[in-house]
Amino acid sequence: MGDKHGGLMAENLKVLVWGHVEDGPCAYFRGHQFSDELLKLGVEYRGISRVDFDIAESGKDMLLPDAFAKGLVKVNSTDIDWADVVVFRRYYNTTLECKHCPTVTFDYNVAASHEHGAMKERDIITRLLWPTFEFANHGKAIIYETDDDHFNIKKWNGYIKDVIPEYPMIEAMAKRADLITTSTPTIAKRYSRFNDNIRVIRNAINPALYERTAERPDTKTRMLYYGSTARMRDYVGDIDDRGKVTGGYGGKAVQDFAKELQRVFIGMNDNTEHMVMPLFDEVYKYVESIPGFCKLLADSWPEIGIAPLGGDDFDRAKSELHWLEYSMTGAAFIGQRYKGEGPYEPVRDGVDGLLARGRQEWHDAMKKLVKNPNLRVDLAAAAKERVLKDYHYKDRAKEWADAFKWAAENRGKKVKVS
DSSP states (O other): OOOSOSSOOSSOEEEEEEBOSSSHHHHHHTTGGGHHHHHHTTEEEEEEOOOOEEEOGGGTTSOHHHHHHTTOEEEOOHHHHHOSEEEEESOOOOSEEOSSSSOEESOHHHHHTOTTSSOEEOOHHHHHHHHHHHHSOOOOEEEEEESSOGGGOOTTSTTHHHHGGGHHHHHHHHHHOSEEEESOHHHHHHHTTTOSOEEEOOOOBOGGGGOOOSOOOSOSEEEEEESOGGGHHHHHOEEOTTSOEEOOHHHHHHHHTGGGEEEEEEEEOTTOHHHHGGGOSEEEEOOSSHHHHHHHHHHTOOSEEEEOOOOSHHHHTOOSHHHHHHHHTTOEEEEEOOSSSOTTTTSOBTTTBEEEOSHHHHHHHHHHHHHOHHHHHHHHHHHHHHHHHHSBHHHHHHHHHHHHHHHHHTTTTTOOOO
16 A cells, blocks of 8 residues: 655545445445535545455465464455555444344454354454554545534443444544544543544435425324334433433424424334334334435424423534424424533524523423414424534535545644554
């Protein structure tokens, strides 16, 4: 993985994302949606979904890490050599995982003797190659990008068993990066302990994704809540250490006016019908494709869109994406209000959305929107105008291009000597 050139060339800057660039909202909204605009700005942006390698005959009976350590693995570095900038995102599943229990491990010997049999091998190559990026003078700029504070992940999050074993690698990537990019000031403050070079690049919206193709269903006022089934804890509340249900004020406020609302949920995962169906009048399954999801969101015709949150430190670091998306569909927004910083700080309460904290505030906010159609229209119109002005993806693409170019121009200043 040698350096192709001493300085930046006049040709397009080449940015390689270490992983898929289309799968899931994080990959899409934090990268892939800007690809065409970035190209206009002189940045080629693409991902690498796999790294091919060959194992020498003498290493084929060895465990892959052992063969790699002995220099018996030859990696195809074509994609890496192509890049000027390499972006590492969030975390990588570099453990071996049991399909039948919560066990995860990095140790092949542990995996081989596991009581449930062979464990699932996932992304071993990232763990093997990362030291090359961390220590070698390879001439690539390194960016670490995250839109979640993984160091505050909670037990309710289904990904916790995957994330915690990756903490050393996440920290190493954040420390080594020439630049960290993130979606909120909260995350930037928390990750500043690893790196001084941090840029907040807010999420953005492509309006074309939210163009409607269906007529409004003939129902009562349409209230929408979306997210995976795991986020139902924000809607119905969570159980604290004493067994008491806390939160769930958004869901309670919806129930207060259930007779006047058509309650819609988008994002149900398989085998969770029992958790979702009793609470809503319309339920739609989770959609993997982001353009497909955005179309469904628009065609659900929400008039009220809500974003309650449980309120822990992981939630506090989330972004205002729900507000952006609801705004593009013409829905008046109610989001979680925090004491101090939180995801919906950018929302101007009473101008382009409503913010609520606690049982009474959520009830009052819902009542305002249910009883006053004109207020719904005014809030939704103001929000859409603001989002198009301040969160348009074409403008945000310029921020990403500038970040990539800055990283390339300042590359290598954090390279360690092994």
